[in-house]
Amino acid sequence: MMPKSVIVLMLLLLISVMGIGVYMYRTGTAMYCSLHLFHAENSPLRFVTPGWGQGPFRGERWERWMGHDLSRWWLRNVRFEAVRILEPSRPVNIAGWG
Structure with a gap:
């Protein structure tokens, strides 16, 4: 024992x-589940990371991308349609296809 x-x-x-x-x-x-101003400005054509201390990860490796346009890593030449949710309090199902 x-x-x-x-x-x-x-x-x-x-x-x-x-x-x-x-x-x-x-x-x-x-990961933040709320919508911030920097989220509303992002699209498939332009994607910018949030400011210091606002990103999903902390530390210098994430923070070095603050304010940089990362859209060159995004899909290019792909048509997209902006979606506006009129009643955000109701459940939303999003489906994608390629």
């Missing part, structure tokens, strides 16, 4: 690992 100190140490280690995992998940993968 294992000593109590080993069992306590293993439980503390497990709780610590789970706490670190939850922290990394919440801070590293947080």
